[in-house]
């Protein structure tokens with residue numbers, strides 16, 4: 471069995487740890503998260519790392535450098551998933567990080583820094599709506615308001631912490647100091663079609679998109695589906711539908727990426743005019759200004775549509791992460807890694823998907839290595855990678871770490 475086979479098999483093994491039979495869902499502070507942490511800790515140990523679970527539920531491993539206690543280069547990704555997820559989004563990056571650390575441990579190379587692997591506990595925000603909870607803890611950019619966030623069962627984040635065996639009061643123990651870190655490198659599937667369309671395996675990520683997410687509500691008046699004449703209707707669903715189509719039009723117009731992933735009509739009767747609609751908006755762009763200009767257009771359009779239809783429009787921001795540039799020096803190392811696989815002119819482009827690096831960038835410099843995924847499909851069980859691409863990513867990631875070491879001046 472090759473290292474690549476092992477990485478792929480481990481992705482399959484992690485994919486079997488799910489809260490829902492027949493599909494993959496593993497959310498923050500769940501029994502599945504605990505089981506996945508234990509399995510990853512075992513693999514980290516086998517790779518020669520000392521392991522611990524930090525105060526935020528991130529699973530960590532460390533390989534000392536040429537002397538104990540040196541600042542650490544972090545490698546990692548996330549171990550949580552969206553609903554009905556693919557098995558490579560996040561997990562592949564964690565397993566490649568463990569594989570690289572294992573290679574370096576076995577080689578006997580003594581790096582000028584420590585190497586740490588982090589399996590972040592909650593990049594997606596699936597359970598509590600707020601994403602990056604694990605990496606924001608590591609970066610020390612925690613907001614205590616988050617403790618009162620609730621999941622679909624009304625359990626608060628604080629209660630979920632305690633149920634998981636963590637103590638909210640001890641969370642600061644997870645905060646890392648920038649002087650203890652050299653940087654952060656993450657390998658991740660592209661989650662888009664750019665690499666596949668260019669027939670390339672790997673790319674350097676130049677920056678990570680800035681996303682803002684909202685809970686939107688349109689309120690009209692429920693009524694009888696038969697007896698209510700059109701000119702007396704205040705149909706929240708037809709109004710919301712106009713807004714959704716306008717979001718797509720304005721996003722395309724402004725070069726941003728707008729998605730309505732969730733929408734629910736109330737009261738939901740087949741013969742009742744919807745009186746209220748609750749829906750989501752995820753808007754992201756390469757540049758925050760571009761994103762925010764589009765948001766202003768969306769709000770203006772929503773207010774006009776609602777005024778014309780006698781409806782009320784309310785919005786509540788649930789998540790914001792501004793765009794983050796990758797570090798030029800670490801990007802050079804990622805490029806060196808890709809060239810080590812025989813690709814002499816590495817592609818480089820911005821990530822349309824969000825990643826933990828957006829949070830980690832608050833405490834240290836970051837860079838990412840992308841690998842191709844079939845059809846650019848992600849956040850779906852059809853997520854798929856070629857074994858040859860994973861093998862190339864493993865070699866490139868190891869070469870990138872060694873390139874950081876070669877250039878490192880403490």
Ligand code: HGY
Nearest residue numbers: 593594822823824825
């Ligand atoms: O939403 C994102 O872009 C990431 O996959 N969480």
Ligand code: MN
Nearest residue numbers: 552559594849
């Ligand atoms: Mn994802």
Ligand code: MN
Nearest residue numbers: 559560593825
């Ligand atoms: Mn991801």
